[in-house]
Amino acid sequence: MGYGEVKASENEETALITYFFSDHDICDARVLFREPLEDASLRFTLSSGKEVLKSETLQLGPVEEGQEVTKILFWGLPEDFGKERDSYTARIFVENGNETLETRKLSFSYRNAVLSNLKVLDFSADSEKASALISLASPTGFGYVQMPEPGMVDLDLKLLTGGEIVYSEKLENIPVMDAYYKAIYWPFLLEKGRNYTALLKVRSHSPALTTAYISEFEAEEKVEILDADVDVDEYGASVTVVGKSQVPFDGIIRVVLTPEGGEPQVFEETADILTAGKEDTVGIIWQGAPRGDYNVMIYVINPEGEVLDSYETVLRVFEPVAVVTPSEKSPASGLPAVLGIFLCSGVLLGRKKEKGRRRGR
DSSP, X not given: OOTTEEOOOSOOSSEEEEEEEEOSSEEEEEEEESSOEEEEEEEEEEEETTEEEEEEEEXXXXXXXXXXXXXXXXXXXXXXXTTTOOOEEEEEEEEETTEEEEEEEEEEOSSOOOOTTEEEEEEEEOSSEEEEEEEEOXXXXXXXXXXXXXEEEEXXXXXXXXXXXXXXXXXXXXXXXXEEEEEEEOSSOOOTTOEEEEEEEEEETXXXXXXXXXXXXXXXXXXXXXXGGOEEOSSEEEEEEEEOSSSOXXXXXXXXXXXXXXOOEEEEEEOOOBOBTBEEEEEEEOOOOOSEEEEEEEEEEOTTOOEEEEEEEEEEESSOOOOOOOOSXXXXXXXXXXXXXXXXXXXXXXXXXXXXXXXXX
16 A cells, blocks of 8 residues: 555445545546446545645546546645645545445645655656656665665556546566666657646555656657767768657758858758657768868758757868869760769768668667
8 A cells, every 4th residue: 555545445336446546746546437327527625624625526428337547637736835734635536427436535744755765866758758767765874874775666657638648657566776767758759839747656665655756848849960970071961860759850951051251051951750769861962162161050940940959060171072064065074073973972872871761769
């Protein structure tokens, strides 16, 4: 049995509350309906003493026999609300119309439970993944340092949007010997501009305690230029970019070549559609750049014109690459020069084949 957590008996007939968890921030419940109902709903209340702080009803409508429903409710209390209160009581009522079929309650303190010898150092989520860092606490004795015993935890991750659970994953019996880091990547596409909430529940085995952590984010594109895979020379540029988000990137690579005291030249190339872990290498060819020093700016730009990443370098051209215009009168005489241009293009395209099109994970 966990902190702020109850599990049901097997005596209920119409509806069975199989899981119920609550703390100051959230309430998580799972209900199994053993009979079909026409007007089912779940009502949640949070109180302190005799004062009801929050009451909310989630309408389910018709449910089928054997249907299991999981709902997560965010209490939405101010962050510093009620710190002076000793305890809270959360309740769930399973109802059909005006009839209450089943109810459950639990009490908990405002103060977060301590996971024995374990400590959750960080939990965060973004458009690419959710990640958690858990470590062993280091108790100290008198005059010596006592090594903490290994801990065992279960992780329950859920991703919600619009009040609905869109993804869940559980990891059980994880040994924490020193420090444990886990990243869970979203295996589906996210909607740009949509708000998501990641909820992580960490349950220690000894003692059996559960705590919850929340991370909110707005889904957005994210693409990074791989600095080590940027090549710029007198022939052109080769740029490798990698997706860092499950919001698809469908944009361009822009290279701005600016000579000292001269006008900038702009080159653009469309990149592949990128999602998290997917790479693409784009080759851009310029011709006839005069001898001199150049500032080179590389931008990754989305369809809205936003710069998602940039990279700056410099270029020195010792000998300009000749601009080739094949002669109309003697095509054969221009063949070597044209062949040189194709070879130059092949170098950049070769980079794309070698470094581009690589898939992550």
